[in-house]
Amino acid sequence: MDLHLKDKSVIVLASSKGLGKAISTEFAKEGAKVLISSRSEAELEKAKAEIKEVSGNPNVEYQVCDVTNKTQIEQLVQKAVELHGTVDVLINNAGGPPAGTFDDFSDEDWQQAFELNLLSFTRTIREVLPSMKEQKSGKILNIASSSIKQTLDNLILSNTFRAGIVGLSKSLSQELAPDNILINTVGPGRIATDRVASLDQKRADQAGISAEEVREKAEQNIPIGRYGEPEEFAKAVVFLASGANTYLTGQSLVIDGGLVKAL
Numbered sequence: 001m002d003l004h005l006k007d008k009s010v011i012v013l014a015s016s017k018g019l020g021k022a023i024s025t026e027f028a029k030e031g032a033k034v035l036i037s038s039r040s041e042a043e044l045e046k047a048k049a050e051i052k053e054v055s056g057n058p059n060v061e062y063q064v065c066d067v068t069n070k071t072q073i074e075q076l077v078q079k080a081v082e083l084h085g086t087v088d089v090l091i092n093n094a095g096g097p098p099a100g101t102f103d104d105f106s107d108e109d110w111q112q113a114f115e116l117n118l119l120s121f122t123r124t125i126r127e128v129l130p131s132m133k134e135q136k137s138g139k140i141l142n143i144a145s146s147s148i149k150q151t152l153d154n155l156i157l158s159n160t161f162r163a164g165i166v167g168l169s170k171s172l173s174q175e176l177a178p179d180n181i182l183i184n185t186v187g188p189g190r191i192a193t194d195r196v197a198s199l200d201q202k203r204a205d206q207a208g209i210s211a212e213e214v215r216e217k218a219e220q221n222i223p224i225g226r227y228g229e230p231e232e233f234a235k236a237v238v239f240l241a242s243g244a245n246t247y248l249t250g251q252s253l254v255i256d257g258g259l260v261k262a263l
């Protein structure tokens with residue numbers, strides 16, 4: 001299948017590591033022009049070199065962007081337009097909110113999670129829409145969590161703001177379809193990244209067992225029997241955000257090896 005991604009301008013947020021980096025790598029393999037971003041220039045330098053080497057694609061650039069900083073988001077999109085003339089694909093992503101239950105969080109924590117995991121997505125979308133509307137085409141993909149279908153224990157901030165992304169995405173799919181801009185949300189189940197390793201370590205410390213035991217237990221609940229690899233997640237994202245997807249919009253999908261049982 002031709003994904004029609006050659007020379008397309010792609011921005012991936014929070015992409016120095018984990019899911020964002022894996023997604024950027026798959027886009028680069030398809031010949032897209034990829035702009036990666038995160039808060040750390042040193043990590044971005046490393047990620048850029050690695051993505052170039054793995055993909056054989058020289059068109060990988062980076063820009064430092066903390067997704068909670070409005071000005072840096074504006075500068076990121078400006079850079080994509082300067083480098084590549086437009087933005088064809090936006091992959092919204094961010095660091096995860098802290099784990100915890102209702103009693104653990106103050107107003108300030110709620111505000112921070114809102115800015116990190118929901119407001120940032122609205123800001124990036126606002127910035128890319130002029131390019132996408134002008135060319136009457138665009139793809140927006142939001143990375144959320146399996147909590148878009150089924151809440152996760154001890155992750156109340158994720159459960160709340162990921163649901164907000166679904167509402168935003170569904171509403172925008174209606175508003176943007178006349179301009180041929182398709183928007184979808186994808187929720188990872190348990191994909192083996194640093195974030196999942198650190199959540200496992202926290203659970204291990206609380207339960208007085210090893211992180212390996214936590215992982216083994218978690219894998220028993222996944223019908224496919226293992227954590228997903230970032231590349232497996234990335235391939236599905238790249239299809240949804242590619243030119244091969246011309247009719248699927250406003251949807252929320254989980255990529256989880258069958259973990260979530262909700263319909």
Ligand SMILES: NC(=O)c1ccc[n+]([C@@H]2O[C@H](COP(=O)([O-])OP(=O)(O)OC[C@H]3O[C@@H](n4cnc5c(N)ncnc54)[C@H](OP(=O)(O)O)[C@@H]3O)[C@@H](O)[C@H]2O)c1
Binds near residue numbers: 017018039043094195
């Ligand atoms: N992996 C999973 O199975 C899973 C499951 C459910 C939900 N998720 C969600 O998916 C998202 C990505 O997860 P991951 O597993 O890829 O995490 P990860 O391996 O920890 O990577 C997180 C990435 O986000 C960047 N980042 C963090 N805070 C940022 C900020 N304020 N502005 C810009 N970039 C920022 C980090 O780079 P810098 O530190 O350089 O900024 C890094 O590149 C998170 O929201 C996570 O909660 C993941």
